[in-house]
Amino acid sequence: MAxxxxxxxxxxxRFGGHTRDWIDLSxxxxxxxxxVGELPAESWSALPSRSDIQSLHRAAQRAYRxxxxxxxxxxxxxxxxxxxxxxxxxxxxxxxxxxxxYAAVLSVAGWEVTETSELEALAGADIAVLANPNNPDGKxxxxxxxxxxxxxxxxxxxxxxxxxAIPGLxxxxxxxxxxxxxxxxxxxxxxxxxxxxxxxIGSEADISALAVMAxxxxxxxxxxxxxxxxxxxxxxxxxxxxxxxxxxxxxxxxVARLGWPLVGGTPLFRLYxxxxxxxxxxxxxxxxxxxxxFSYHEGWLRLGLPxxxxxxxxLSAALxx
Amino acid sequence: MAxxxxxxxxxxxRFGGHTRDWIDLSxxxxxxxxxVGELPAESWSALPSRSDIQSLHRAAQRAYRxxxxxxxxxxxxxxxxxxxxxxxxxxxxxxxxxxxxYAAVLSVAGWEVTETSELEALAGADIAVLANPNNPDGKxxxxxxxxxxxxxxxxxxxxxxxxxAIPGLxxxxxxxxxxxxxxxxxxxxxxxxxxxxxxxIGSEADISALAVMAxxxxxxxxxxxxxxxxxxxxxxxxxxxxxxxxxxxxxxxxVARLGWPLVGGTPLFRLYxxxxxxxxxxxxxxxxxxxxxFSYHEGWLRLGLPxxxxxxxxLSAALxx
Numbered sequence: 312m313a314x315x316x317x318x319x320x321x322x323x324x325r326f327g328g329h330t331r332d333w334i335d336l337s338x339x340x341x342x343x344x345x346x347v348g349e350l351p352a353e354s355w356s357a358l359p360s361r362s363d364i365q366s367l368h369r370a371a372q373r374a375y376r377x378x379x380x381x382x383x384x385x386x387x388x389x390x391x392x393x394x395x396x397x398x399x400x401x402x403x404x405x406x407x408x409x410x411x412x413y414a415a416v417l418s419v420a421g422w423e424v425t426e427t428s429e430l431e432a433l434a435g436a437d438i439a440v441l442a443n444p445n446n447p448d449g450k451x452x453x454x455x456x457x458x459x460x461x462x463x464x465x466x467x468x469x470x471x472x473x474x475x476a477i478p479g480l481x482x483x484x485x486x487x488x489x490x491x492x493x494x495x496x497x498x499x500x501x502x503x504x505x506x507x508x509x510x511x512i513g514s515e516a517d518i519s520a521l522a523v524m525a526x527x528x529x530x531x532x533x534x535x536x537x538x539x540x541x542x543x544x545x546x547x548x549x550x551x552x553x554x555x556x557x558x559x560x561x562x563x564x565x566v567a568r569l570g571w572p573l574v575g576g577t578p579l580f581r582l583y584x585x586x587x588x589x590x591x592x593x594x595x596x597x598x599x600x601x602x603x604x605f606s607y608h609e610g611w612l613r614l615g616l617p618x619x620x621x622x623x624x625x626l627s628a629a630l631x632x
Numbered sequence: 633m634a635x636x637x638x639x640x641x642x643x644x645x646r647f648g649g650h651t652r653d654w655i656d657l658s659x660x661x662x663x664x665x666x667x668v669g670e671l672p673a674e675s676w677s678a679l680p681s682r683s684d685i686q687s688l689h690r691a692a693q694r695a696y697r698x699x700x701x702x703x704x705x706x707x708x709x710x711x712x713x714x715x716x717x718x719x720x721x722x723x724x725x726x727x728x729x730x731x732x733x734y735a736a737v738l739s740v741a742g743w744e745v746t747e748t749s750e751l752e753a754l755a756g757a758d759i760a761v762l763a764n765p766n767n768p769d770g771k772x773x774x775x776x777x778x779x780x781x782x783x784x785x786x787x788x789x790x791x792x793x794x795x796x797a798i799p800g801l802x803x804x805x806x807x808x809x810x811x812x813x814x815x816x817x818x819x820x821x822x823x824x825x826x827x828x829x830x831x832x833i834g835s836e837a838d839i840s841a842l843a844v845m846a847x848x849x850x851x852x853x854x855x856x857x858x859x860x861x862x863x864x865x866x867x868x869x870x871x872x873x874x875x876x877x878x879x880x881x882x883x884x885x886x887v888a889r890l891g892w893p894l895v896g897g898t899p900l901f902r903l904y905x906x907x908x909x910x911x912x913x914x915x916x917x918x919x920x921x922x923x924x925x926f927s928y929h930e931g932w933l934r935l936g937l938p939x940x941x942x943x944x945x946x947l948s949a950a951l952x953x
Contacts (some may be wrong), residue, residue, distance in 0.1 A: 317679035335678070345675045353651070356665045358638035360823045385706045385828070385850070392847045396717065403854025412847070419844055504679045507706070523740055524714045526733070527636065531852055532826025540704065610825070 313411045316603040316613070326596045334622050335615075337603040339446065339473060339580035340533075341551065344364060344502030344620025345541045352530035361527075363475065367535045367542075373493060374542040379487035380518035383530045383538070384486050387472050387496035387509030388412065394438070397421030397492075397517060401437030401465065407432060408607065410470065413440045430456070434463040442470035442628065444477055447582045447613045449525050449575030454482050461490055466517075468492045472604040475500035475548070476555050478579035497534075499579060500551070501541050502618075503528070508534040548627075556580060558616045561623075565630055571612070581616050588612040600628035634732045634921045637924040638825070639933070646915045655943050657916075658924040660767065660794060660901035662872065663939025665823030677852035689864075692831050696816060700808035701839035704851045707895075708793050708830030709733065709815040714845050715759070715789065718813075718838060722758030722786070729769060729928065731791060734761045751777070755784040762821030763791035765770060765798055767940045768903045768926065770896030773866040775803050782811055788814045793830075796869070797813045797876050797899035801895075807833040820900060821872070822832035822862050823939075829855040861945075876900060879937045882944075883950075886951055892933070901936050909933045919950035929949070 316337035319330060368381045375381075384390045395417050401416045407426040417438070418424045425436075430452070433439035439460070444451045461467050463501040471493055474481045486493050492513040498504035510531060511521055522529075530538075541547070555578035562581055563573055571583040571591070587590040591612045595602050605611040617623045637658035640651060653951050689702045696702075705711045716738050724738045728747040738759070739745045746757075751773070754760035760781070767770045782788050795802045807814050819823040819825035821883055827852060834840055836846045843850075851859075862868070878900035883902055884894055891913070892904040906912040909925040920953045924934040 312849075315679075315738060318681070319678075320681045320683050330674070337678065340677070340679070342677075344673075347676050352665075353826065355824050355826045356661070357656070358636075358661070358819075359657065360639070362641050385710070385852075388847045388849055389706070391846060411751050415846070445906075462850045498679075503676050505674065505676045520831040524713060525707045526737070527634075528709055528828060531706075531828040531854070533852070533854055569647075 314606060315417045319601055320383070320594060322601040326529045326599070328599050332599050334625060336601045336617065336626075337601045337615070338504070339577065339615050340499050341502035341555070341579060342502045342616065342622070343554070344552070345544070345547060347503070347537055350533055352534055357532060359528050359530065359532050363532070363535045364530070364594075367530070367538050368544040370539045371495070375481065375483040375510070375512065377483040377486050377512055379483070379512050380515050382501070382518050382522050382525065383512045383513060383534070384499065384509045385495050385529055386507040386526060386576070387470070389507070389525070390494050390509055390511045390521070391416055393521055393591035395422055395515055396524060397403070398437065398466065398522060402435070403438045403440065404433045404436035406433060406445075407439075408439035408621070409442045410446050410472070410610075427558075429472065430460065431603045433460060436466060437465035439464040439466070440468045440470070442472065443480060443482070444473050444577045446473060447580070447603070447611065449582060450578050451477070451480055454485060458485060459483055459538070461488070464490065466490050466492055468494065470494045471578055472499055473577045476552055483512050483579060487514060489514045489516070492517055497538055497541075506534050506537060506620070508538050508574050509534065523631065553617065562616055564626055566614070569622070569630055580613055582611055584610045585612045586610050598625060600626055600629055634736045640922055643917060643922040647920070653920050654936065655921045655946060657938065657947075658922045658934075658936070659825070660898065660936050661820050661825045661852045662752055662823035662876070662900060663943070664872070664875070665694050666741055666858070666865070666868060668824070668858055669861070671857055678853060680849050680851065680853050680856055684853070684856045685851070688851070688859050688871070691860045691863040692816070692905050696802065696804040698804040698807050698833055698835065700804070701836050702727065703832045703839050703846065704855070705830045705832060705841050705846060706850055707819065708791070708815050708829040709770060710828070710850070711815050711830055711832045711906060712737055712841070717742055717845060718841060719787065723756070724759045724761065725754045725757035727754060727760075727766075729761035729784070729858050729926070730761075730763045731767050731793070734905065745876045754781060756784035758786070759789060760951065761789045761791070762786040764803075765898045766933065767794055767880050767926070768901070768905060770898050772798070772801055775801070775806060777804055777808060782809070785811065787811050787813055789815065793817035793820055794898045797873055801871075804833055805823055806900055808835060808836070810835045813838055818859055818862075824858065824862075827858060828852070829859050867937065872901070876937065882938055884933060887935070890951055896934065901934055903932055903934045905931045906933045907931050919946060921947055921950055933936050
């Protein structure tokens with residue numbers, strides 16, 4: 312299996328302690344989650360109805376500012392798992408470095424996968440994949456750059472898992488045209504990764520095909536109920552956006568004292584050049600703070616944002632000691 | 633899309649009222665659900681870890697009395713959705729009448745699907761599918777009958793979605809041998825269909841392949857937490873089994889007064905020959921009780937079991953008036 316953040320199992324094995332002792336900054340998941348609140352009993356007991364799912368779709372269309380066909384999935388990862396089956400196998404090109412599940416999932420399903428670090432080199436692919444903003448380096452593409460690429464590929468898959476915190480970057484308002492397929496993650500910005508909720512936005516044909524593959528009950532009753540509330544809560548989103556935008560600069564300032572330059576990031580995570588990421592990871596792990604390293608780049612360390620003042624204090628102490 | 637029970641949307645459209653006014657007996661979902669209780673905040677916020685998922689797998693192995701490889705899925709339906717991709721397309725044979733998603737999902741994915749009502753006629757299939765006990769008619773097969781069929785098919789898929797309430801019928805203790813693939817539903821017996829949790833039990837090779845297709849986070853944190861509790865709660869299961877076994881006979885007795893013969897069933901649902909199922913469905917619907925009819929059999933009406941004395945009283949009144 313591909314390496315991932317959120318692998319606290321590994322931290323416990325190597326450095327001990329219990330899950331609750333650790334501050335997991337190895338992901339870009341917001342550590343001040345949307346308040347779940349009470350759920351009606353039917354969310355647990357009843358099969359999600361079509362109208363329930365449709366109401367979630369409408370909430371997501373509103374939040375993502377799109378009128379295009381949309382499909383709720385069991386996390387953005389579930390959407391990735393179906394991607395290889397959307398068309399006959401062909402040439403996939405992936406803009407790297409990026410989230411490593413695309414190459415893994417497409418390869419296993421028999422696609423010919425090429426990785427490239429040049430946007431232009433995606434042209435000619437049957438499926439071209441990129442993330443905007445990108446994970447882990449935070450690289451951003453203007454919507455127009457991507458729309459210019461669209462006619463030159465079979466399908467353009469834009470992973471917008473971290474786009475909630477960067478208004479204006481999303482292609483969702485342009486979705487619906489053939490060949491453009493957008494993935495959204497609910498759990499990262501809303502801090503509810505355990506809920507498993509994501510969305511695909513695309514053409515009528517693609518979303519219909521994906522809906523058939525995903526089946527009649529692709530998401531849980533809890534995902535429908537909480538997703539509906541959270542996606543329509545502009546006040547919470549605005550406050551969260553403001554906090555994350557402040558806090559990511561605070562993290563940069565903390566880290567700057569060590570002389571680790573910022574490679575890039577989004578308001579939900581930051582990537583630093585540490586020179587020796589394994590050593591940096593160990594240093595934080597001794598204070599039971601977990602971070603993300605990358606086998607393909609020995610200097611890179613990715614950190615999510617602490618979620619409370621006690622967490623900030625522990626991070627600050629770990630960085631200065 | 634295939635027709636399903638649990639389609640209360642349709643009942644509301646045709647007969648009015650609000651969801652909460654209706655007693656939905658159109659499914660075989662237990663209407664006295666397992667008590668969900670409190671969930672730790674991490675169930676919502678954290679990505680499910682591998683050890684979390686492994687603990688759920690161990691609980692399911694214990695509940696289903698098997699040591700075979702197992703995979704938690706986003707409902708038994710999610711397992712069905714992956715089935716066509718487990719092997720190269722070929723000949724699928726399905727023992728009918730049964731749950732209609734198998735034929736639909738396999739056909740769409742390019743399999744040649746034949747339906748048969750004779751167990752013997754499944755021999756020679758690349759994938760043979762049957763449900764035990766069967767839905768909607770409750771037909772049962774002895775484990776030995778099915779094991780005898782196993783060497784004569786490429787894969788034998790046994791849908792045990794309703795097996796929890798009929799101890800001794802399950803092939804799970806025999807699972808692990810090549811070609812045998814068992815589906816279990818969590819939500820029906822435990823009355824938590826909105827949670828979306830199911831399992832596949834099979835050979836090392838099949839379960840590994842399915843795990844790759846389902847991806848690293850196939851189920852929610854809530855499904856892991858609640859699944860773990862419920863699957864290990866023998867006391868609740870025994871009490872529920874006793875209640876369902878009593879109550880299904882009570883339902884038969886209520887219905888017998890109308891002269892609708894029992895076609896078959898399980899402790900979670902009963903199938904009756906009404907002569908005119910649409911008329912019978914309408915009669916119950918006027919009392920806001922929803923039931924299941926089948927387009928392929930005009931007399932059949934399937935009823936789940938009421939979950940409380942007020943529900944029994946309403947059903948009794950609707951049947952006698």
